[in-house]
Amino acid sequence: MKVSVRLFAGLREAAGRDELELELPDGARVADALAQVQHLAPGTSLVLAVNREYAARDVVLVEGDELAVVPPVSGGEVVEGELSLDAVAARVADPRAGAVVTFSGVTRDVDFLDYEAYAEMAGAKIDAIVAEAIERHGLCRAAADHRFGRVPLGEASVVVAASAPHRPEAFAGAREIIDRIKAEAPIWKREEGAWVEGTVPAEAPVAAPESPAPAAPDAPPAADPPPAAGPVLDVSVDARLEHGARVLVVSGSDEAVARVGWLGGRFHQLRCEEPFPAAARRGAVVEVRRLRDDELLGEATVLDPDAARHGPTNDALVRLVALERGDEPRPDASIAPPPLDAEAQALEQRYRDAGTQPPRDAELSPDERAALFALREAGRVVLLERGRHVHVDFGPA
Incomplete structure (x- = not known):
């Protein structure tokens, strides 16, 4: 196919064009497409955006996908x-707010900076970042704008505002x-004619698991993965941790290395790689620290000290919300979902009305993104491939 x-920024300049045509076999994956463009940036980590979302290397591509190669980024509305x-501060005004924090990033030391953006994706990514920060920190409102094009000395390239009950x-x-x-936003900066080295987006959606191919009649059964050396903890954290990162979990003098999910x-x-008795009880509070420099990343409250390994399913979110509010869910009993506010109920009606053709996540407003998480916690929507949720009435059986 x-x-x-x-292509953007340095990749566009290296290729001498805005787009490349690739010839890929049917069933090709993101890794196959990246292999054909890696020569444009030897030694540089690249990420492929598929339909305006960062995609894992094993995602299968199909004809008609919108693809963009994202070099390390140096990066509401774009x-x-x-x-x-x-104007941004005015957008976060709220009678509940006792504190409003603003930030302005301005050009310094040089006459100007040039910014280039994958604008369609960058706007949606900034919206998602803002919505997740509102939910995670209990903000009243938040907003952010990023500029592209030439930004003269002393002018702002990015502005952020957040309001909350407390500072x-x-x-x-x-x-x-x-x-x-x-x-994370696909925005690149050029200073005095050279593209500024940025960071590779840390997270890409994990590809949906594929159905395993049928085993040959004489094939031996697949071996179970080795059990973890330490406990698996389901926790609530006061910060967003990087998926897949190895961290240090600390309680007093006890500590253990763990992998984050x-x-x-x-x-x-937190999938501990060694015994960690301090976290063996529900309600225990532990520190999560970065391995390389011991920086505190957040505090975690243990909700389930003996959890099974699992991913971000709706059922798991409902269960964790119930545990966090003190319920004792039983395997043979249904778990009452958290109550839905008016915004979540309106969004659920939108999904019901859309049926099998729901909006992409990138098309939702910041308020709708916050409501989407509430629907996921309540088990009222399911995640389909390529950044699209659908109401349970129309989801897979």
């Missing part, structure tokens, strides 16, 4: 022209938004 791949910090949440939310925009929102799974 033939696919077109959009706009051309001067930004207004006052710690407002500061934490604003900090997360700007840090994640710089790390992000389950959605504040919920994570």
Whole structure:
């Protein structure tokens, strides 16, 4: 099959064009497409965006996918022209707010900076970052704009505002938004004629598991994976941890290395690689620290000290919400989902009305993205491939 791949920043300049036509076999994966463009940036980690979402290397491509190669990024709304910090601050005004934090990133030391953006994807990515920060930090409102094109000395290239009942949440939310925009939004910066080295987006959606091929009649059964050396903890964390990262879990003098599994929102799974008796009880609070420099990443409350290994399913989210509010769900009893507010009920009706053709996640407003998480917690929508949720009435059996 033939696919077109959009190029940006240094890749576009290396190729001398905005797009490349690739010839790929049927069933080709993201890794196959990346292999054909790696020569444009030897030694540089690249990520492929499929339909405006970062995609894992094993995602299967199909004819008609919108593809873009994303080099390391150096990065609401993505706009051309001067930004207004006052206008962004006005968008987060809320009678519940006792604190409003604003941030403005401006050009310094040089006459100007040039920014290039994959605008269609960058706007949706910033919207998602803002919505997740609102949910994670309990913000009243938040907003962010990023400029592209030429930004003269002293003018803002990015502005962020966050409002919350108290200042710690407002500061934490604003900090997360700007840090994640710089790390994840497909925006590139050129300074004095050279593209500034950025960071590779840390997270890509995990490909949906494929049905295993039938085994040959004489084939031996597949071996079970070796059990973890330590406990598997389902936890609620006051920060977003990087999925797949190895971290240090600490309680007093006890500590254990663990692998992070992000389950959605504040919920994570810590898969300890060694015994860790301090976390063997529900309600225990442990610190999660970065391995390389012991920096505190967040505090985690243990919801299930003896969890099974699992991913971010709706049932798991419902169960974790129940555990967090003190319920004792039993395997033979249904778990009452958290109550839905008016925004979540309106979004659920939108999914019901859309049937089998629901909107893409990238098309949702920031408020709808927050409501989407509530629907997932309540088990009212299911995640389909390529960034699209659907109401349970129309989901897979």
